[in-house]
Amino acid sequence: MIWDAIILGAGAAGMMAAIEAGRRGRGVLVIDHAKSPGEKIRISGGGRCNFTNLGIAPDRFLSQNPRFALSALKRFSQWDFIARMDAAGIAWHEKTLGQLFCDGSAMQVVEMLVRDMDRAGVTLWLGCAPGELRRVDDRFEVETSRGVQQSRAVVVATGGKSIPKMGATAYGYRLAEAFGLPVVETRPALVPLTFAEQELAWMRPLAGVSLPGRVSCGKTGFDEALLFTHRGLSGPAVLQVSSYWREGGAISLDLLPGRDVAADLRAARGKVALRTVLGRWLPERLARHLEEAAGVTGSMAELPGAVLDRVAAGLRDWRLVPVGSEGYRTAEVTLGGIDTRALDGRTMAAKGVPGLHFVGEVVDVTGWLGGYNFQWAWSSGWAAGQAV
Numbered sequence: 070m071i072w073d074a075i076i077l078g079a080g081a082a083g084m085m086a087a088i089e090a091g092r093r094g095r096g097v098l099v100i101d102h103a104k105s106p107g108e109k110i111r112i113s114g115g116g117r118c119n120f121t122n123l124g125i126a127p128d129r130f131l132s133q134n135p136r137f138a139l140s141a142l143k144r145f146s147q148w149d150f151i152a153r154m155d156a157a158g159i160a161w162h163e164k165t166l167g168q169l170f171c172d173g174s175a176m177q178v179v180e181m182l183v184r185d186m187d188r189a190g191v192t193l194w195l196g197c198a199p200g201e202l203r204r205v206d207d208r209f210e211v212e213t214s215r216g217v218q219q220s221r222a223v224v225v226a227t228g229g230k231s232i233p234k235m236g237a238t239a240y241g242y243r244l245a246e247a248f249g250l251p252v253v254e255t256r257p258a259l260v261p262l263t264f265a266e267q268e269l270a271w272m273r274p275l276a277g278v279s280l281p282g283r284v285s286c287g288k289t290g291f292d293e294a295l296l297f298t299h300r301g302l303s304g305p306a307v308l309q310v311s312s313y314w315r316e317g318g319a320i321s322l323d324l325l326p327g328r329d330v331a332a333d334l335r336a337a338r339g340k341v342a343l344r345t346v347l348g349r350w351l352p353e354r355l356a357r358h359l360e361e362a363a364g365v366t367g368s369m370a371e372l373p374g375a376v377l378d379r380v381a382a383g384l385r386d387w388r389l390v391p392v393g394s395e396g397y398r399t400a401e402v403t404l405g406g407i408d409t410r411a412l413d414g415r416t417m418a419a420k421g422v423p424g425l426h427f428v429g430e431v432v433d434v435t436g437w438l439g440g441y442n443f444q445w446a447w448s449s450g451w452a453a454g455q456a457v
């Protein structure tokens with residue numbers, strides 16, 4: 070049998086592409102080495118799947134060409150996926166910053182996609198590892214653990230390198246390179262940052278301390294929670310900025326964004342200690358550390374204005390230099406991937422290899438934390454599904 074399309078990968082992007090191609094009457098085979106489809110969907114959002122974001126916009130995606138994603142995101146938007154959730158009777162809610170989550174289990178999203186594939190006549194092979202992909206005349210041949218399969222089109226939806234314990238590999242990048250397509254250097258993204266031992270000596274006692282703040286790298290900053298860990302820093306604001314940080318660079322913490330800290334400290338004169346005043350706004354353990362790090366002793370009444378200004382400046386712009394990240398083991402996504410210059414933004418097809426499409430995380434399009442990467446998966450998968 071010669072399939073109209075073979076989809077490599079049964080994740081969010083792959084299943085969406087399969088559904089759309091199947092609904093157009095195509096004979097579709099989906100192959101995945103995993104035992105279950107949609108494993109990243111299942112674990113996402115604490116098991117509730119942050120399936121999209123109300124604030125989808127091109128500037129919230131990182132790529133060598135950020136506008137590449139615009140066509141797919143406009144043609145199948147967050148509102149289109151929300152409509153599918155509603156039609157399937159899956160209840161959802163907005164948590165914060167436009168992030169949409171299932172009221173119940175993320176498995177509802179997986180079950181919806183599998184059901185839609187079945188209704189569209191899609192064939193799903195799980196526990197089936199894809200191997201070499203070849204172009205033979207006007208079709209493709211895919212080696213699989215169930216034998217060689219032939220198709221007129223192939224959609225590569227194999228994801229990135231993040232969370233290797235779930236089976237993530239560099240397969241999609243190797244496949245692209247075998248067909249002569251350029252690959253933008255990959256690195257872990259949306260990942261906790263790690264620090265040298267001298268920093269960890271004071272960070273470890275703060276492990277578990279969480280607070281709202283602003284974390285910046287260069288001109289890019291995020292107002293969300295940050296978390297001290299035994300390895301360094303995590304929390305949504307840190308995960309966000311990790312996509313922009315590069316080795317050797319500093320990040321800046323604003324522990325009290327929006328507050329005139331200098332004025333508030335000057336107004337807090339009295340016999341109380343600095344840590345007591347800071348403890349009104351910050352977790353106690355952190356307040357004690359900041360007092361010690363500032364080298365301040367005595368009461369607030371005894372501290373000169375210049376010292377209070379120095380403390381305030383440190384709270385608003387605390388510079389730290391990470392030494393690395395926790396890597397792909399805990400990264401939510403992979404930055405970089407198939408160079409968008411080699412792809413057609415409307416069809417996700419390789420310009421020099423007719424019939425070969427790339428969708429989802431394997432492409433050099435990486436969204437912010439908060440449902441953006443799932444929307445890219447839905448949108449890019451939809452676009453390829455209209456073309457195969």
